[in-house]
Amino acid sequence: MADIGYVSLLLAFATSLFSLVAFILGIRFGYDELRKSARNAIIASFALVSFAVIALMTALITHDFQINYVYSYTSTDMSPLYLISALWGGNAGSLLFWAWLLSVFGAILVLRNLKNQSDSSSYASVVLSATLILFLLLLIFVANPFEKSTLVPSEGRGLNPLLENFGMVIHPPALLMGYAALAVPFGLTVGALISGKKLGGYLAGQVRKWAIFAWLTLGVGNIIGMWWAYEELGWGGYWGWDPVENAGLMPWLAVTAYVHSLMMQNKRGVLKAWSPLMIIIAFNLAMFGTYLTRSDLLNSVHTFGDTGMEPYFLSFITISLLGSVGLLIYRLRDMVADHSYEFFSREGAFLLTNILLLLATGVIFVMTMTPWLSELVMDRKEWKSSQFDVIVGIIFLLIVLLMGICAVMGWRQAKVKNLGKKLLPSAIVAGLLCILLAIVGVHEWYALVFFPLLALVAMTILMEWGRGIRARCRTKGENPFEAFFGLIQANRSRYGGMIVHLGIVLLTMGIIGSSFYDIEEEAMLHINESMEVGDYTLVFEDFSSEDTPSRTIVTARVAVYRDTAQPRIAELTPEKYFHKSFSQPITEVAIRTTPAEDLYVILEGWDDSGADAFFRVKVNPMVMWMWIGGFVLLIGGVVSLWPNGRAKGDSGGIGI
């Protein structure tokens, strides 16, 4: 198996190199036959990398411990689901998975453009082949997943039990998929820049879909990562501004800017130079993130350590950045906006949103790189995560505000009077909410600013939607229910976007609520003793320990009362697992989730008799809304990606 896999990788390297050269020569000298064989080579690369993935998967499932990778990340007692997820659990495997996604997307790009092969899509294939070659080089020379040892161990080390969580099954593939999908719009953009041709209707539609797909998978991947950290890692938080976490966030912010800029470009023929810049930034940040995870450039808790890939990645990023930015500057003169517009207009608001997103990306990048940057001139410095919270939070606040205003702003030149009229009802609601919060006893300025702001944004979006429904009811005689779906059907991208924006509102609500109002208490309790946390009373009722063949499970039973005179509202069982094969214990947090708040109970320790146990209890407000927001965001993304059926009017086009 190992040999088949390795040979497949070598062959894939050859076919990728061939497709790269053949495409360039084919375009340059107009040999269509050469282009055709280059296309075939791309399909062959896809087949060969798939072979390698199947080979590694087979080795993982059949416990071929002679292969070091299989030995290091799996064991015979693992369930099939986690055996498969071990494919992306380690450095070499996750690189192979990255390469495979790239080869899949490369093949899709070629197959979708079989009929109308343009120079732009050919150059895009060149870019994808070049990227694939980088990964194949790394897999062949630096981190070979098929490396064998001379001895055949009878049992593997197994996956760390901490990684045996559903998050592990979906979080890494989602992120990697987003990273790899960025290569396609990047490639098409570079292709358009090289060939000097506009990406017309058909390709423009593809670019949009790939961009939204990358945006969606990155976004959902990040949110699942947060959920995983919150549920499994037992520290009650979900985001720590670790360099590797930021590496997942930055391309997402950049691609968010890109998606919005593309929209302006398609609809209005403006921001023509801005869009290419955004995708260049997003793709290169994705490559940089992949590199960061595999280096010891920064002190992160998530990296694989120094893997010797630095020269490869840095050369690639340098070439791709200099090349694409150079091309953009070269073509800058041709990128003239079709329409002029006032700053105070929807176009202007979109540009401002884009600038803010770019700013957020830049700020996070500089702050993340601070330890490395500062070491060049003085002592190594680092930012506290609370400082990240404040600085990024302020920019985010402005972006959220614009999100609400954009939707009701007029094209080209907005009228203050019209805007005021449309915003007035939402502003009144926001104002009332602010007063209400103050009366209820909320005095923190951020809560008094953020929550009303979110209400304003949500109201504005919903009212815009309501206007659409009313209009449809009137003109088409539909009932509101029909009109609601008819509206989405008629303009998926617009309403998909609105759903996404509502998702962001919910997500932000959860983030604000949970970061500013958490309570934490810890106590050593004797059996039947109680502790009070916020409005809750917790009684430690029972302690037990159970041995299974693979692990010892220690369980504490805690009764939760809101009012001790009333019956209990919940019974929680925080646990700790001690796996026989792992030295680290696994904390299973017990969480009682309600829309208002989460009660988060950790069993930290106990004395040997089990009569005393040490608990750490947190009350995290509104966390549920983050996950709901993530789900709404997913729905919105899917709605706008759903095939439209009718051909889109070729209004703008991407590129030049």
Place this chain on the structure above:
Amino acid sequence: MRKNRKFIIAGLVLVVAMGILFYTALGSAFDSYQTVSEFKSDIVYDEYVSIKGHVVEGSLEFNAEDESYLFEISDKDNQEDFIPVVHNGALPDSFEEGGGVTVKGELETTGVFHTEELLVECPSKYEQEKAQSGE
């Protein structure tokens, strides 16, 4: 291109504003991560810093009275130079004696380091190290 100029000015104002904000924050609180021996050679008290080290084997204790954990950290190859650490919070699952940690907080004049944040290397990294040392 009057409008373009407007945009550029607006952008510049924004960048400058953020730059000033960034700069003020930069002055206020800032910490550096260093190894235990680097820190020991130039000790600062009551200042937020972060130190990277390894937990000394057999040093972990639980103090039931104030519900905190005590342990020592040192560089991997030099266990004589250590810093006693008090951690008032949950111990992450991946925390292990002998394992790599980064502590963020302040060294008190008593010579005990109080953490505000405790980072433990991720399981993926830990596995990697183990795999490398095992060969």
